[in-house]
Amino acid sequence: MKNHILVDGQLLQTNKTWSQLKERQKAWIGELLRDEYMLFAQDVGRPLHKAEYGIIESRVYEQIEKRGIWIPFDEMSRYFTSKVARYTKSFQDTQKEMHKTL
Numbered sequence: 001m002k003n004h005i006l007v008d009g010q011l012l013q014t015n016k017t018w019s020q021l022k023e024r025q026k027a028w029i030g031e032l033l034r035d036e037y038m039l040f041a042q043d044v045g046r047p048l049h050k051a052e053y054g055i056i057e058s059r060v061y062e063q064i065e066k067r068g069i070w071i072p073f074d075e076m077s078r079y080f081t082s083k084v085a086r087y088t089k090s091f092q093d094t095q096k097e098m099h100k101t102l
Contacts (some may be wrong), residue, residue, distance in 0.1 A: 018075045025069050032060050034079050037087040038094075047088040053080065 018026070036056045041048055058075050065076065
């Protein structure tokens with residue numbers, strides 16, 4: 001059991017991967033990442049720079065921990081990085097739609 005630690009009386013696997021999460025956990029985290037990205041991008045009025053990704057990842061990881069889901073930060077970060085292009089395009093499309101209606 002070298003890949004496990006005891007936390008609050010529960011055994012946690014320290015080398016867990018994204019694929020080992022339950023589907024509803026993956027969906028919740030993905031939705032949370034997208035929502036946080038969109039909110040932050042709307043606040044600054046532009047797509048985010050790589051230097052700002054850490055802010056989103058920290059906010060989301062804090063909520064993941066509160067929910068009791070254990071996944072290494074690097075796994076969540078890797079997933080987020082793979083989806084950023086999609087989130088950026090979605091944000092830009094939303095901005096274009098807003099400008100069309102004005």
